[in-house]
Amino acid sequence: MEINQLLKKGVDLIKDREYSNPVLEATLLLAELLNVDKIYIYTHGRDKVIEPIVDKFLELMKKRASGYPFQYLINKKEFMGLDFYIEEGVLIPRSDTEILVEYVLEYIDNKYKDKPVNILDLGIGSGAIALSIAYYKRNAIVYGVDIYDTPLKVSRINKERFKLSNINLFKGDLFQGICGLNRKFHIITSNPPYIPKKDITTLQKEVKDHEPKEALDGGEDGLKFYKRIIHESKNYLMKNGLLIFEIGYDQGKQVANMMMNENFKNVQILQDLQGLDRVVLGINGKGVGIDNDFN
Ligand SMILES: C[S@@+](CC[C@H](N)C(=O)[O-])C[C@H]1O[C@@H](n2cnc3c(N)ncnc32)[C@H](O)[C@@H]1O
Known part of the structure; x- marks a missing residue:
């Protein structure tokens, strides 16, 4: 699946919740899993993502949709x-x-x-x-x-x-x-x-x-x-x-x-x-x- 398609799927999973910025969250999570920065995600929308990463991304976005804090998902918080590094x-x-x-x-x-x-x-x-x-x-x-x-x-x-x-x-x-x-x-x-x-x-x-x-x-x-x-x-x-x-x-x-x-x-x-x-x-x-x- 291409980056853009995967992002859209991820955003769809959380967009009806009260989260302030579903697109940014989906982008940052995918960037984290691909070990790239968010600019890479914006500029490589047609790149293919391998299946294990697709599965992991959708699994984590579902977890986010259930109310799990974003920062625990990516194990990071800027301060x-x-x-x-943070964890539960x-x-x-x-x-x-x-x-x-x-x-x-x-x-x-x-x-x-x-x-x-x-x-x-x-x-x-x-x-x-x-x-x-x-x-x-x-x-x-x-x-x-x-x-x-x-x-x-x-x-x-x-x-x-x-x-x-x-x-x-x-x-x-x-x-x-x-x-x-x-x-x-x-x-x-x-x-x-x-x-x-x-x-x-x-x-x-x-x-x-x-x-x-x-x-x-x-x-x-x-x-x-x-x-x-x-x-x-x-x-x-x-x-x-x-x-x-x-x-x-x-x-x-x-x-x-x-x-x-x-x-x-x-x-x-x-x-x-x-x-x-x-x-x-x-x-x-x-x-x-x-x-x-x-x-
Ligand atoms: C509100 S958090 C603050 C964490 C961090 N300083 C911050 O500002 O993000 C309070 C911390 O106090 C710790 N804590 C609770 N009871 C404590 C105790 N009796 N002695 C020492 N630390 C305690 C908790 O484990 C928690 O990490």
């Missing part, structure tokens, strides 16, 4: 200009999370330019936050923790993919993953699970049926992880160190208040392009060591 069992990185990463990259430039800076990311998933920081700031020494095996495996794959040596990965329940290291951090980042338990069933089908519940479920009020991290961070964050979270659009005030109640100063809420609260950050007023200690 901060990097192609992350890790959250698909969201472009909203780039706001947090961009803030941290600028903060490092302003405060620690070319000086070593210790960063801890709690709940690494695919490594979107931790590996992007390690990639763009080679003076950063990044520590990433997750409690589950798949995120750790996927982050290791991405670490190899981006050829990074300034990132260390640990398994554990939040700070328990690194408590044996006896290390203090200049910056702690986290995009923890933050959906209130009762809201999980109301999420988009693609998300609730296929993305890991453990990456979404933030307990009864969605704030369970923020409470723990803010409280426990005192033992690991240097005085004047930065704690920065991604949050749900309606959690800004609550998380900011929690931070102020635990002696964080300069607490700020950042919004995304839609004007929704997306990030909360603050500077540790108490903490251990001083922020120019490089342990």
